[in-house]
Amino acid sequence: MAENTIIHFNHVSKQFDGETILRDISFEIERGKFYTLLGPSGCGKTTILRLIAGFLEPSGGTIEFDGHSVNKLPPNKRQVNTVFQDYALFPHLNVFENVAFGLRINKLPNKEIATRVKEALHFVNLDGYENREIADLSGGQKQRVAIARAIVNRPQVLLLDEPLSALDLKLRTAMQSELRQLQRRLGITFIFVTHDQEEALAMSDEIFVLNKGKIEQSGSPRSIYDEPINRFVADFIGESNIIPGNMVRDRVVSFAGKVFDCVDQGFDENEAVEIVIRPEDLELKQRGEGLLQVRVESQLFRGVHYEIIGKDKDGNAWMIHSTKSTKLGEEIGLFFEPEAIHVMRHGESEEDFDRRLESYEGVCHV
Structure with a gap:
């Protein structure tokens, strides 16, 4: 286990009513990084988020925090706070009292509460909002209050369960940037849950791609986007052209x-493979x-492209993003570099x- 590891899942499984939700998963979370599930x-x-928070216990395996098992540790004993999808703010309390709630439960002195609430609100750009009522806040402001309430207790890990899903597109994009900047200012570990692949690519240091209770692939946004491990990851992370092929030999492929x-190697000669080109x-x-030659079957204007x-003579459909327009039924050529073939x-x-x-690091486009 790495020295900087704060959370370690060791062969963790979880079942509900006989149904397996998590299947023997293992991973490590390092301090000070932004992770996305x-x-x-x-x-x-x-x-996974609820297991880290202590709201659930694993059915099998061990969850460690700073090298110690927390399987039986209650939520209030963990250095973890959660920002929920619906923010879970108290409508009858103003902004100050919402942020101060946990500090009052812990019976901190009033002077320290005032100092820490002011500090937390400053971190989320809500200076001067102490006396505002929750009903008078916008969606983005409510989210900032929820984050301030979570960080005021100075957790080592902040868990965020799809906190941007209720926001409109423009505000959501702005809050993505704000969350990333906030994480860097605080220097604590963020674990963010989303089903939005663009959100994950934009915000994360590392991404865990999950499917049916297991981790399909983990790594940096760039490595997962450029080097998807299988069809599910390639299709889920961004748009992909995925077609059958045959590995003729190292760095030569047919489709x-x-x-x-191409630049890939380490396959068997004439092995059946799948090809990805973005x-x-x-x-x-x-x-x-x-x-390649294709016939244009449809064209949509997406704003920037x-x-x-188009379809080739073998019936393979190809999606192309281009600033140039075409005409329906037109035959066009496609060019791509060897590095574009995965x-x-x-x-x-x-x-x-x-x-x-690793066997051909420096050759492949990692």
Whole structure:
């Protein structure tokens, strides 16, 4: 276990009424980083958060905090606070009393309470809001109050359970930036739960991608985006073109009826694989030019780019993101660099995937 580790899940499982929610998961959380638990509804991400907070006990395995098991430790004994999706603010208390609530429960002196509440409100840019009523606040301000109430107790870990989901798109984007800046100012560990992949990519130091109670892949946003381990991760993190292929030999792959140079290696010769090419890595060319030819079937304007769908002669659908427009039914060429091709092995575990990447580090586009 790394010296900087604050939380360690060691083969943790959780069942409810005979249904397995988490399946033998292990991971480490380091101090001072922003982590995101990302996945679809029902994948187990909120269950992990509740296990860390102490609202649930694991059915199997051990959860350690600073090297000590906390399986039986109640929530009020853990250096952890939670910001809930609905904020859980007290409508009959003003901003000051909402933030001060936990301090009053712990019977701190009034002078210290006033100092710490003022400090917490300053951290979340709510100076002067002490006497405001909760009903008079905007959604973004309510979220800041909830965060201030969570950090006023000076936890080592702050848990955030989809706290931005109720906000409109513009405010949500602004609050993503504010949360990231707040985490850096506080220097404490944030563990953030979301099903929004763009949110996870924008905010995180590290992401855990969950599916059906297990961690499919973990790593930095860039590594997960550029090197997805399987079809689920490639499809869930951003838009992807995923088509069947065949690994001819190291750094040579075939798909869509043609052979291409790539940068992947460590596969068996002629192994059946899956190919991922991101839409933004496809460059439009004139008919007859490029590496592949497709016929345009649809085009949508997305603001910063056109989203174009074309099909090749083998029936593979290709999504292209381009600032150039096309016409329905038009034949166009596609060009992509060898580095844009990512090859995935069927059924490869994250451990085997990492070992294969390490075997050619510096060659592959990690």
